[in-house]
Amino acid sequence: MPELPEVETVRRGLDRFAVGRTIADVDIFGPRTLRRHPAGPADFVGRLRGRRVVAACRRGKYLWLRLDDSSHLLGHLGMSGQFLTAAPGDPDPKHLRARFRFADAGPELRFVDQRTFGGLALDDSGGEIPAAVVHIALDPIDPAFDDAAFADRLRRRRTGVKRALLDQTLISGVGNIYADEALWRARMHYARGTDTLRRADVVHLLEQVRAVLDDAITAGGTSFDSLYVNVNGESGYFDRSLSAYGREGEPCPRCGALIRRERFMNRSSYRCPRCQRTPREPRW
């Protein structure tokens, strides 16, 4: 599933593929992809025609293209969204949701999304970042991320540490996979109460979050192709590097105990029962 590393890989792809080009026309397929654009598809398409792409930006799992009139073409991949490139006239893939044609008649950009949790919107409210992104916290690889402020906020919470890592208003970009991986690296149980963490525990956890994100971005970067605007997150390029997530019944790479899968927050959590002991007062 696309989390920060996958979305960053897509952003880099869009940076090379789309920046500097002018949008000639857009096709929208189906009603769901623009559900966050209340003005509707005609408005969306009308505002995009003739706009030049100025920059490809990202915060957490949101990405957007800044356009030459200071509006933003905002996208979220959800669970299955992909941006793909194709030659004009190539057959439409299943689950094609949007097609962007460019004035240079070169390769087009397609938004493909099987499960339609993803979506697009156009924001021309004039802000530096799209209004829908304002409430999203900085992500931990943003140079402006404030470690001390994060530690303070986290320790004031009264919840489990994994819930907090998945809260995009506290720290963005971390999803189920990299939360489990970072907690495994930090030897921390997902139900550890945030209010029981010492400041040093938070610092250490944050180091593990950054390490796993950096490793995944590096892996995504190596598999990146100039004409294929990666990536669906299911392509598995980082799978071999996962230590706990998806490895139920396999030995912990650190201690050999068998990784467990547990239902938590209506999704699966993977942990090593020896390295990540259940706390005395868990906060589920």
Place this chain on the structure above:
DNA sequence: CGCAGGCCCTGGTAGC
């Protein structure tokens, strides 16, 4: 305000 849980969505697969 903080926090928890429901809901949206579809294709693959396990089980009967």
Place this chain on the structure above:
DNA sequence: TGCTACCAGGGCCTGC
């Protein structure tokens, strides 16, 4: 074989 149930889970929304 064909049906049902379950699984993947990010983010918005609601209710307490």
